[in-house]
Amino acid sequence: MTANLMFYVFTALTALGALGVVFNRNTVNAAMCFLLSLVGLAGLFVLLEAYLLAVLLVFVYAGAVVTLFLFIVMLLDVKGGRRSPFTKGTGLAATVAAALIALGLLSLYNHGRIAAALPAGPGSGSSLKGYAYQLFTTYLLPVQIVGFLLLMAMLGVIVISKRQAGTEDGK
Amino acid sequence: MNAFIMPFLPELILLLGGLVIFVITLGDSLEKRARTAAITIALALLAASVLCFGQEAVLFDGAYRIDAFSQLLKLIISAGFLAIVILGGNLPDIRPAIKPEYHLFLTLSMTGLVMLVSCVDIITLVIALELSAFPLYFLVAMRREREGQRIQMESAIKYIMFGIAANGVMLFGFSYLYGLTGTTSLPEMMVKLQPVMHTPIAIVGLTLAFCGIFYKLAIFPFHFWTPDVYQGSSNETASLIASLPKVGGVAVLVRLASLASPDNTLIPILLSALAIVSMFYGNLIALAQKDLKRLLGFSGIAHAGYALVGFVAFNQAGFASALYYITGYMVMVIACFVVICRVSRDGSNVAISELAGLHRRSPLLALTLIVGLFALAGLPPFVGFMGKLGLLTTALARGHLALVIIAVLNAAIAIYYYLRVIREAVFGDDGGDQTPIVLDRSTQALCVLLIVAIIVLGVAPSPIINAISGSLAGLNLPLPPAAVY
Numbered sequence: 001m002t003a004n005l006m007f008y009v010f011t012a013l014t015a016l017g018a019l020g021v022v023f024n025r026n027t028v029n030a031a032m033c034f035l036l037s038l039v040g041l042a043g044l045f046v047l048l049e050a051y052l053l054a055v056l057l058v059f060v061y062a063g064a065v066v067t068l069f070l071f072i073v074m075l076l077d078v079k080g081g082r083r084s085p086f087t088k089g090t091g092l093a094a095t096v097a098a099a100l101i102a103l104g105l106l107s108l109y110n111h112g113r114i115a116a117a118l119p120a121g122p123g124s125g126s127s128l129k130g131y132a133y134q135l136f137t138t139y140l141l142p143v144q145i146v147g148f149l150l151l152m153a154m155l156g157v158i159v160i161s162k163r164q165a166g167t168e169d170g171k
Numbered sequence: 172m173n174a175f176i177m178p179f180l181p182e183l184i185l186l187l188g189g190l191v192i193f194v195i196t197l198g199d200s201l202e203k204r205a206r207t208a209a210i211t212i213a214l215a216l217l218a219a220s221v222l223c224f225g226q227e228a229v230l231f232d233g234a235y236r237i238d239a240f241s242q243l244l245k246l247i248i249s250a251g252f253l254a255i256v257i258l259g260g261n262l263p264d265i266r267p268a269i270k271p272e273y274h275l276f277l278t279l280s281m282t283g284l285v286m287l288v289s290c291v292d293i294i295t296l297v298i299a300l301e302l303s304a305f306p307l308y309f310l311v312a313m314r315r316e317r318e319g320q321r322i323q324m325e326s327a328i329k330y331i332m333f334g335i336a337a338n339g340v341m342l343f344g345f346s347y348l349y350g351l352t353g354t355t356s357l358p359e360m361m362v363k364l365q366p367v368m369h370t371p372i373a374i375v376g377l378t379l380a381f382c383g384i385f386y387k388l389a390i391f392p393f394h395f396w397t398p399d400v401y402q403g404s405s406n407e408t409a410s411l412i413a414s415l416p417k418v419g420g421v422a423v424l425v426r427l428a429s430l431a432s433p434d435n436t437l438i439p440i441l442l443s444a445l446a447i448v449s450m451f452y453g454n455l456i457a458l459a460q461k462d463l464k465r466l467l468g469f470s471g472i473a474h475a476g477y478a479l480v481g482f483v484a485f486n487q488a489g490f491a492s493a494l495y496y497i498t499g500y501m502v503m504v505i506a507c508f509v510v511i512c513r514v515s516r517d518g519s520n521v522a523i524s525e526l527a528g529l530h531r532r533s534p535l536l537a538l539t540l541i542v543g544l545f546a547l548a549g550l551p552p553f554v555g556f557m558g559k560l561g562l563l564t565t566a567l568a569r570g571h572l573a574l575v576i577i578a579v580l581n582a583a584i585a586i587y588y589y590l591r592v593i594r595e596a597v598f599g600d601d602g603g604d605q606t607p608i609v610l611d612r613s614t615q616a617l618c619v620l621l622i623v624a625i626i627v628l629g630v631a632p633s634p635i636i637n638a639i640s641g642s643l644a645g646l647n648l649p650l651p652p653a654a655v656y
Binding site for chain 1 (some may be wrong): 189193230231232233234235269272274275276278282283292294295298299301302305306309312313371372376483497499500644
């Protein structure tokens with residue numbers, strides 16, 4: 001019962017936080033809402049007994065990534081800015097999209113129930129050893145490729161930001 | 172040890188090659204050396220793919236499978252890679268200082284694609300998909316800035332935003348499939364998904380998972396980036412984006428589509444709806460284009476729609492004809508882009524009117540363009556015709572008559588704008604500009620090879636179709652094997 005209640009609390013926190021990110025005009029407030037959303041998500045992971053994932057989420061995202069966002073916001077001095085109001089076309093498109101989503105959710109609610117219990121996952125659970133074992137067996141290749149992905153991301157950022165340093169040649 | 176290295180050789184060559192180019196990027200003004208390295212890697216990759224053809228292995232605890240299917244696609248992709256490196260030439264529209272990085276990103280993107288076709292685990296699949304996509308975002312943004320050409324950043328932002336959104340949707344779909352089956356391995360998932368495949372959640376999950384691939388293929392409604400990215404990126408980058416990722420996309424779609432059982436009725440309806448909209452959208456808007464790259468972008472959307480027709484049939488022959496078609500498309504579109512890259516002055520975009528008098532300026536380029544466009548239009552004896560014929564035959568065999576009629580109608584629309592380009596190239600008024608275009612040896616060889624490939628694939632399609640069908644048979648698809656046409 002408590003777990004059920006906690007599930008709804010954390011879900012609400014996650015969803016409302018995410019909505020706050022989208023609707024806030026002030027970038028700092030948006031980043032803070034993102035933080036709230038992440039805390040809710042970490043709570044959901046705790047309920048699933050994935051403690052390691054919850055801790056990592058708080059460390060990496062709430063700790064590092066949001067701080068980075070805030071730094072960038074401060075460095076760039078981003079103002080909220082005015083948004084152009086919706087035109088008739090966007091309003092119509094949004095209505096159609098919302099109606100489609102509502103229809104989808106309704107039909108999923110009516111027909112989407114699954115009678116059989118869902119199978120459990122591999123269940124590395126909360127143990128660090130379980131994660132480590134999986135990372136170095138089944139998911140060894142993705143871990144290795146991510147290294148190349150990071151190398152590429154780093155170089156790409158350097159290449160693109162160099163351009164803005166006024167080193168334009170041929171002029 | 173040897174049992175690991177041999178099947179994994181193409182990937183190892185690409186990874187090592189990537190590191191070698193990385194070292195080259197650290198030095199000053201080594202763009203020539205980077206290009207040499209890239210060509211060497213492409214040649215080595217092609218040789219390795221030929222050498223490893225027919226290898227069978229399961230690596231990384233079942234996450235990575237080397238089979239006839241993956242090896243065949245690696246061969247196709249490595250041939251395309253070589254063509255793209257040669258076509259790039261000395262990259263006229265990239266700043267000299269970052270040319271080595273361009274080759275590095277190109278190589279890493281190929282690494283992602285080569286790995287993509289072997290992945291049978293969804294986590295590995297997603298990572299490989301990202302490794303093939305992320306370098307492309309940077310390549311788009313690396314175009315030189317100059318007067319009247321500032322849209323590359325906008326294109327790159329559009330590309331990356333759509334890419335990340337589509338990836339997110341795909342991951343969400345995978346999470347449904349994982350929740351239903353409790354495994355990330357595709358073969359296991361295929362077995363466990365069968366009893367629940369008729370439930371809405373499985374269909375929704377699979378459809379969402381398709382979305383990431385639809386983005387790669389530029390299928391409606393994930394097509395918005397296509398024309399802008401083609402226009403905004405440099406000619407060499409556009410030729411890469413237009414050709415190779417689509418082959419990888421179709422390959423992954425084959426692996427994912429095999430998750431659904433063949434008696435499923437909803438997914439073919441969805442796929443045919445998307446195919447129809449993509450074909451009409453791409454072809455009708457292409458009619459009004461003046462920029463050759465934008466025209467190819469819109470026609471690319473239509474061609475992705477044709478390829479999807481093969482998936483509507485939902486049997487082995489359908490998948491085989493989709494793969495054959497997309498292989499042919501790769502060759503045809505590279506042929507068109509060779510012409511764009513060489514006709515363009517200083518790397519700028521090419522308007523259709525600039526092609527005027529091409530047959531006097533460079534007969535070989537004009538011939539390449541004509542063969543490429545005739546093939547794209549689907550005229551015999553070129554590969555585009557055999558590809559469309561195969562797709563339509565398999566769809567018709569499964570009773571999708573309306574879809575076939577619409578596809579034929581679209582092929583007729585497409586002929587108009589392809590012929591318009593050819594008319595401009597052959598009969599257009601060149602205003603006295605007859606400066607001949609000088610081609611280097613490698614471009615000449617590439618043009619000849621592309622023309623030969625387009626004709627040979629079209630005239631004698633049975634070897635490659637048999638190879639593709641044979642490799643599909645090894646995938647253990649839960650499909651009724653159909654007679655190969």
